[in-house]
Structures are given as C-alpha cells and as structure tokens.
Amino acid sequence: MQNLAPTDFQLSVAPMMDWTDRHCRYFHRLLSPHARLYTEMVTSAALVRGKQLRLLEHSQQEHPVALQLGGSDPQELAIAARFGAEAGYDEINLNVGCPSDRVQSGKFGACLMREPALVGDCVKAMRDAVDVPVTVKCRIGVDDQDEYADLQHFTETMLAAGVEILVVHARKAWLQGLSPKENREIPPLDYERVYRLKREFPQLVVVINGGITTAEAVQAHLGQVDGVMLGRAAYHDPYVLAKVEAALYGEPMPERADVLRRMQPYVEAELARGTALKHITRHVLGLFQGEPGARGFRRILSEGAHLPGAGWSLIEQAMGPRLAAA
Known part of the structure; x- marks a missing residue:
C-alpha cells in the first residue's frame, strides 16, 4: 500500500454533495483528529476542461483529506488526479456510488458499476499519474444486480487494476425511480455482503458505509471490516465524531x-x-x-x-x- 496502513482507514467522514466543503471539513477536524475527511465530489471535467482549480482549495489543518473525483474518461481522470495530488491531497477517490440523474447523464457515479472494466481502466490511469493512493467508493450493486457475484466480479476487477482500498456503501442503488435522497434510505442495508467481501478478499482494505450512527456501531463493524465511514450522522449530529474518537483512540471528549x-x-x-x-x-x-x-x-x-x-x-x-x- 502506498505509504498507508489499514488502520489509517478506521474512521472517515463521507464525501457529501453540498455538505463536506472546506468549512465543514475544518470543523470536523476539530472534533476528530484521526478521521480521514473527503471532499464533495468534483468532476474531472470541471478541473480539466473548466479549469476550476479553485475547487481544490483546502487548509493544511484538514489533513488527512481525500479528493473525490467523478468521471469516466481515463485520460481526463488521470489529469484531474494529478491536479489533486499537486494540490496536496492525501488520496484520490473515484465515485462509483452516486445515483443522481445528473451524474448518470455524465456517465459516472453508480451507473459505472455496470462497467467494471471501464472503472478498472480509470483507476489504472489515475494510479499511473499520481503517487498518492487511488481508492474507489461504490455500492453493493445497482438495479437488477441482486447477487453477490456482481459485487465479487466488480471487486476482482478493481484488484486487478491495483485498487487496495474499497469503500462500500452497503445499499444497492436504483438508477431509475428513486431520488438520490431515497437511494440513501429505501434500498435495504446489507452489511453482511460487505463483511463477506472482506472475508473473501482479505488483502483488500474494506471500509463500510451506510446507516452507521453511533460509536458502538462503529466498534461493532470494525470487528468485521477495516474501516467505517460515517455520512449523514456526522453532519446532522457532528459531536458523534468526538464520541467515536473517544471510543477508538482514547481521545478526551472536548466540550x-x-x-x-x-x-x-x-x-x-x-x-x-x-x-x-x-x-x-x-x-x-x-x-x-x-x-x-x-x-x-x-x-x-x-x-x-x-x-x-x-x-x-x-x-x-x-x-x-x-x-x-x-
């Protein structure tokens, strides 16, 4: 692994559109010295074609902090990843989990779970372009991908492309018929499928995401996988981050x-x-x-x-x- 240990991924805060901007990340860092923080998704097109490098702004206090990219063009993603690494991000993460219509129309996000070979090409191009870790955040499946075999094949393809860290939202995504908000709530959580992934691919660092709201739940999941990513709970009740810090790392809980x-x-x-x-x-x-x-x-x-x-x-x-x- 590129200068990282599995313990570096024990706790993280999810990339959340319109929420995890630089101000939010600075605040979360004060509550959680250890958590890996993730940016909102930034499209590769915005960085490469739109030249909106201002989107990479962050403070030194945020580290460790990862840049999440959205896109499906390997060459464009490689250039965007290089911009991110040059800006000082500790990790580049590829979004293969967002189900919004806008993301689908751009052919990236969760719809890419149907094209694991393309995702593999994107990851390889990004890995060749940067020295920092390149990771993937995905779902357990999309639409009619009801079998574990679909996630298994996706994971095998990621490993072949050099992925060492996989963040898995333990819900399937419905690309038609559900809004992004409904996709975060209606498809049932299947934690066992993520646990199985870790058992069958022990060499892979597996981070679980979805519906996790308490320090006790974080500790329980860490008995099965390498890391836990908190999402909406960390935003709506941010003091939970201090509680998790105390439980995992013995950090005193600040007022x-x-x-x-x-x-x-x-x-x-x-x-x-x-x-x-x-x-x-x-x-x-x-x-x-x-x-x-x-x-x-x-x-x-x-x-x-x-x-x-x-x-x-x-x-x-x-x-x-x-x-x-x-």
Whole structure:
C-alpha cells in the first residue's frame, strides 16, 4: 500500500454533495483528529476542461483529506488526479456510488458499476499519474444486480487494476425511480455482503458505509471490516465524531462550546477574505443536538448569519450562557 496502513482507514467522514466543503471539513477536524475527511465530489471535467482549480482549495489543518473525483474518461481522470495530488491531497477517490440523474447523464457515479472494466481502466490511469493512493467508493450493486457475484466480479476487477482500498456503501442503488435522497434510505442495508467481501478478499482494505450512527456501531463493524465511514450522522449530529474518537483512540471528549470557540480564528480569517458567515455556520447547526438550548442556537444562526456584517459575535450570542458551558 502506498505509504498507508489499514488502520489509517478506521474512521472517515463521507464525501457529501453540498455538505463536506472546506468549512465543514475544518470543523470536523476539530472534533476528530484521526478521521480521514473527503471532499464533495468534483468532476474531472470541471478541473480539466473548466479549469476550476479553485475547487481544490483546502487548509493544511484538514489533513488527512481525500479528493473525490467523478468521471469516466481515463485520460481526463488521470489529469484531474494529478491536479489533486499537486494540490496536496492525501488520496484520490473515484465515485462509483452516486445515483443522481445528473451524474448518470455524465456517465459516472453508480451507473459505472455496470462497467467494471471501464472503472478498472480509470483507476489504472489515475494510479499511473499520481503517487498518492487511488481508492474507489461504490455500492453493493445497482438495479437488477441482486447477487453477490456482481459485487465479487466488480471487486476482482478493481484488484486487478491495483485498487487496495474499497469503500462500500452497503445499499444497492436504483438508477431509475428513486431520488438520490431515497437511494440513501429505501434500498435495504446489507452489511453482511460487505463483511463477506472482506472475508473473501482479505488483502483488500474494506471500509463500510451506510446507516452507521453511533460509536458502538462503529466498534461493532470494525470487528468485521477495516474501516467505517460515517455520512449523514456526522453532519446532522457532528459531536458523534468526538464520541467515536473517544471510543477508538482514547481521545478526551472536548466540550462542545470549546470546539466552537476554536473555530474563531478560522471564522474571522474567512470573514476578512470575504466569506459570508452563513457559509460556515450552516455546518455547525447540529453541534448541540440533544442539548437544552440547541433549538435557539440553530434559530439565531439561521436567522442572522446571512445578514450584512454578521460575524463572530453572532455565534457567541447563539451559544448564550447555557450552551457556553456545554
């Protein structure tokens, strides 16, 4: 493996469109020193043809951080991967799991599970272009791929292409008839299929994703696979990351308010460069989930962060005396 051990993948936060931007990742890093963080999916076309290299912006505090790419053209993906590696990303991940119509029309995402040979060509081209690890995030199948044999064949093709780390969302994707949101909730979870994959391909680092919400569940999955990727739970209730850190690594759980205060230099630096407060605070709304006063915290930030001149004082106001001690 390219300078990595399986333990490097014990905990990660999933790439989530419109959510895991650089502000979100900075916040998550404060809660979880060990987690691998993933960008939102960036299309290879945006980087190569659109020259939108600003999409690669990230801070040094985010590491280890992976760039997730979407695409299906091996040469274009190789160039995009090189851009990502040159920008300093620790890993390049290929999206073979997103089921949205827009992604399908571009012939990438989950529909590529029907074309494992093409995915293998993409991976090989990317591996030849960069020295950092190239990984794949996929589903357990799409549409009528109901048999384990389909996932088995896909995995064999990935191994032949040089993939050493496979992140598997333990749900099938329906490419027609379900929205992306429904594809995250309706197809049943099949963790056992992912466990079986690890048993039959012990040389592969297997990371499981889908429906995992607690530190206890993370620990249970780690008895079967190498790593666990948290998705929506880490966004809506981000303090779960601190709980997992404590369970896996013995990290002391920080006070929620202290985590937020550690954001102050970052927030003020971003405001100084013209970033609107709302682009940062939308990611912290769930920090006090379950705590008395959490609703008022969310309301004050949601109503005030978009106003002209909104700054750090609004966050202090939102915490108030009750949450300031939480």
